[in-house]
Amino acid sequence: MLSKKTKYAFHALTYLGKHRDQKTVLIQDISEEYGISHKFLENILLELKKAGILGSKKGKGGGYYLIKEPKDVALSKVIRLLDGPIALLPCVSLNYYEPCIECKSEAACGLNKVMIQVRDEMLKVLENKTLADILDKE
Amino acid sequence: MLSKKTKYAFHALTYLGKHRDQKTVLIQDISEEYGISHKFLENILLELKKAGILGSKKGKGGGYYLIKEPKDVALSKVIRLLDGPIALLPCVSLNYYEPCIECKSEAACGLNKVMIQVRDEMLKVLENKTLADILDKE
DNA sequence: TAATTACCCCATCTTTTTTATAGGTTTTAT
DNA sequence: ATAAAACCTATAAAAAAGATGGGGTAATTA
Structure with a gap:
C-alpha cells in the first residue's frame, strides 16, 4: 500500500494542478484542504521541488507551483x-x-x-x- | 513490498512443493533451509493450514504437507x-x-x-x- | 523597514506494523 | 511411558511511519 506521504503528495499535486491559473499556492491552503499537518506537508513539497516537479517562491505572495506539465x-x-x-x-x-x-x-x-x-x-x-x-x- | 512473512510463506510452499514425494516435512527442515526462525515459521505454516493450503500431522513422524495441488x-x-x-x-x-x-x-x-x-x-x-x-x- | 513565506536542520514523540520469542498444551508413534 | 512434533496464545522487541515543535535563515513584497 502507498504511504500517507505518497498519498498526500498526490493530493498536493492535484490541488496545484487545479490551481495552475494562480501564480502560487500556499502550503497552508493545501494542508487545510486535506487536513494534513503543515509541517509534514512542507517536507513533502520540498522533496517534490528537489525532484524538479514543483517550483517555489519565497516571501510575500510566494508559495508553490507546478513547474512541469x-x-x-x-x-x-x-x-x-x-x-x-x-x-x-x-x-x-x-x-x-x-x-x-x-x-x-x-x-x-x-x-x-x-x-x-x-x-x-x-x-x-x-x-x-x-x-x-x-x-x-x- | 512483500513482508518477510509472505516471502517466507512462499519459500515454505516451494520447499513443500519440491518434497511432495515424502509424506511430511518438518518445520525445522524448512527453517534450516532458509535460515528462518523456527517459531516464526510455525505461525506462518499454521496460517497456511487454516487457509486450507497445508495439512499437518502431529507427533512423531508428523509434519506439514501440501493439501492442494x-x-x-x-x-x-x-x-x-x-x-x-x-x-x-x-x-x-x-x-x-x-x-x-x-x-x-x-x-x-x-x-x-x-x-x-x-x-x-x-x-x-x-x-x-x-x-x-x-x-x-x- | 516590516511582514510574509519558503527553506532547512534538528530533535522528539507517538502510533502502528513487523518481526521475533516464550512457555505451555495436545496429539501421535514407538 | 516417553519422545517427538504440531498447536496455541500471549507478549516483547525492533523498525517504520506519522506527526509535532523549535529555532532559526533567506528571499521577497510592499
Whole structure:
C-alpha cells in the first residue's frame, strides 16, 4: 500500500494542478484542504521541488507551483520519490535493487520470475499515467 | 513490498512443493533451509493450514504437507493471507476495502481510478500464476 | 523597514506494523 | 511411558511511519 506521504503528495499535486491559473499556492491552503499537518506537508513539497516537479517562491505572495506539465509527471516518479520501490521484492526493483538475503540464486528463483511480471504490469500503468490523467477525472 | 512473512510463506510452499514425494516435512527442515526462525515459521505454516493450503500431522513422524495441488494455489491467495491487501490504496481493495479518510468523494477521485487499473493489472498476474509456476522455474 | 513565506536542520514523540520469542498444551508413534 | 512434533496464545522487541515543535535563515513584497 502507498504511504500517507505518497498519498498526500498526490493530493498536493492535484490541488496545484487545479490551481495552475494562480501564480502560487500556499502550503497552508493545501494542508487545510486535506487536513494534513503543515509541517509534514512542507517536507513533502520540498522533496517534490528537489525532484524538479514543483517550483517555489519565497516571501510575500510566494508559495508553490507546478513547474512541469501535468502530462509530464508520471505517477511512478512520485511513488518512487516518496515511497521507494514499486516492485514487490527488492530483487526485482529497477530503482532500488537489493538481493534477497535468503536467496541462493536469483536465476533459479521462481518467485523472482513472477514478481518481474507483476512489476512490469504495474509499471505499464504507473509509467504511462500522469498527473494529467488524475486531473482529467476530478 | 512483500513482508518477510509472505516471502517466507512462499519459500515454505516451494520447499513443500519440491518434497511432495515424502509424506511430511518438518518445520525445522524448512527453517534450516532458509535460515528462518523456527517459531516464526510455525505461525506462518499454521496460517497456511487454516487457509486450507497445508495439512499437518502431529507427533512423531508428523509434519506439514501440501493439501492442494500447486496449480491450485494462486499467489494472490498467499499474499492476501499473510500481507493483506494487494491494492495500493484501501479504497480500491477488493478484499480489504476501506474508504480514504481525507477523500470527499470516491467517484470524483482521479487517483482512485488509476489505482483500480494498477490493481487489475497486478491481479491479472497474481490470480493466474500459482505455486506450480514457481516450482516450474526452480 | 516590516511582514510574509519558503527553506532547512534538528530533535522528539507517538502510533502502528513487523518481526521475533516464550512457555505451555495436545496429539501421535514407538 | 516417553519422545517427538504440531498447536496455541500471549507478549516483547525492533523498525517504520506519522506527526509535532523549535529555532532559526533567506528571499521577497510592499
